Amino acid sequence: MKSTKTVILAAGHGTRMVSEKPKVLHEVGGKAMLDYVISASEAAGADDIAVIVGYKADTVKAALPENLTAIEQKEQLGTGHAVLQALPFFENFNGNVLVLVGDAPLVRKETLEELVKAHEDGGFSATVLTAVFDDPTGYGRIVKKGDELIKIVEHKDATDEExxxxxxxxxxxCFDAQALKAALQAINSDNVQGEYYLTDTIEILRGMGKKVGSYPTPDVDDIAAVNSKVQLAEIGKIMRRRINSSLMEAGAIIIDPENTYLSVETKVGKDTVVYPGVITEGRVVIGENCIIGHNSRIVNSTIADGVDIQISTILDSFVDENTHVGPYAYLRPNSHIGKNVKVGDFVEVKNSVMKDGAKASHLTYIGDAEVGKNVNLGCGTVFVNYDGTNKYRTVVEDNCFIGCNSNLVSPVTVKEGSYVAAGSTITNDVPKDTLAVARARQVNKEGYALQMKKIKKISK
Incomplete structure (x- = not known):
């Protein structure tokens, strides 16, 4: 195969999206639409990629990988005009030029590979990726004479017959680079919209005696583009089906794929059960034999084998083997949870380590802390990590027991094997194998309650 460059059209505003955000940066499956097109092009073997930017150009440029070329189309005068801006990118190139659109995230590398193959096998100067739609409204029509491609007519300019x-x-x-260069230099804006259509290059090339062809994709989903938020949701549904099908084929058990929202960068190990309503975002790795309970949300995190997560949120964290999380637990960024740990209901962990065997069964806040092996944190334990200006760290060493409703005021260390009595507020380090009691001594005033009742009766 010849060397291939790619030009991706991503300059449009997308007014039907009714959004200030550039259309190509709207996300499907947790990833910008433009990113899918870039990834498919790279996977299909493109040696170099240029992206044509226009609306909010700086925003789109900032979202691009550093190895891509961004070319600005200052006025949006049509697709032909957009590709013409990229002429310096390929004018001295002798190979293929793929021209793709940044709002068609379902295009696959296999489809692009077949397009390039059909282009080269047919000896074409230009090959159009096509599909057959039951309702082609809004799309340019492929006009043929027999199997020969004659021209492409935009819907707005088409006759009733077309x-x-x-x-x-x-x-x-897919174009021959030098044929595309010649055709672009001959296009004009003689149409209803007064724009320079890339489609006109087909007739121009035929007028030059060049051979042009088409490759109809067998999967019409490949070419579906987004022009509104309704279409964004429709394509999201297709992408969700693709993602979930791929994961199930690899061994995951997804109870209800239609209502499970996993990002394209999610990996799920075999025999892991994913319940309805689960959401993953970004790069998520889930091991084997896990249970991911309904309505859990996991973002940019790694979950090891055998973990049970119930109705919980996990952000930018790591959970090791055979650990139980939830229900209603919240692991905030930079939490590292060890093996056989319990992070129970309404427990929040932030920027902390919980080592193997540690337990926080319920109603506990662990912030900026290191919790040792086999530590038990009683209900209502709070790591008081913030003094209003700075945050500090607390260390609870191995095999400690922290009683209910205790406050550990950072910075403080509870040494190995120690106990903290329920209701204590710990402000100083606790030595090894010590019982720390930091609460007022209980005083019982017998009969006092009867006196209070009498006072209340008199006041009435």
Whole structure:
């Protein structure tokens, strides 16, 4: 195969999206639409990629990988005009140029590979990626004479007869670089919209005696593009089906794929059960034989084998083997949870380590802390890590027992094997194998309650 470059069209505002955000940066499956197109192009073997930016150009540029070329289209005068801005990118190149659109995130590397193969095998100067739609409204029509591609007509400019054609233009092409250069220099804006259409290059190339062709994708989902938030949701549903099907084929058990929202960068080990309503975002790795209970949310985190998570939120953290999380637990960023740990209901952990065998069964806050092996944190334990200006760290060493409703005021260390009595507020280090009691001594005033009752009766 010849060397291939890619030009991705990503300059449009997308007014039907009714959004200030550039259309191509709207997300599907936890990833910007443009990112999918870039990834598919790279996977299909593109040697170099340029992205045409326009609306909020700086925002789109900032979202691009550093190895890509960004080319600004200052005026949006049509697709032909957009590709013309990229002429310096390929004008001295002798190979293929893929022209793709940044709002078609379902395009796959296999489809692009087949497009390039059809282009080279057919000896074409241009090859159009096409599909057959039951309802082609809004799409450019593929006009053929027999199997020969004659021209592409935009829906707005098509006759009634041409609008009856079901085969449509995806807006994606493979060109011979030098043929594309010649055709772009000959396009004009003689149409209803007064724009420079890339589709016109097909007729121009035919007029030059060049051979042009088409490759109809067998999966029409490949070319589905987004022009509104309704379409964004529809494509999100297709992407969700693809992601979940791939994970199930790899061994995961997804109870209700239609209502499970896993990011494209999620990996799930075999025999892990994922219940409805689970959401993952970013890069998430879940091991084997886990249970991810309904309505749990996991973001940029790693979950090892055998973990049970119930109705909990985990952000930018690590959970080791055979640990139980939840229900209603909250692991905030930079939490590292060891093996056989229990993080129970309404427990919050932030920027902390809980080592193997540690337990916080309920109603506990662990912030900026290191909790040792086999430590038991009683109900209502609070790591008081913030003095209003600075945050400090607390260490509870191995095999300690912290009684209910205790406050550990940072910075403080509870040494190995120690006990903290329930209701204590610990402000000083606790030595090894010590019982720390930091609460007022109980005083019982017998008969006092009867006196109070009499006072209340008189006051009435």
């Amino acid at each position: 609008r009856s054609i079901k085969e449509i233009n995806s807006g994606m092409y």
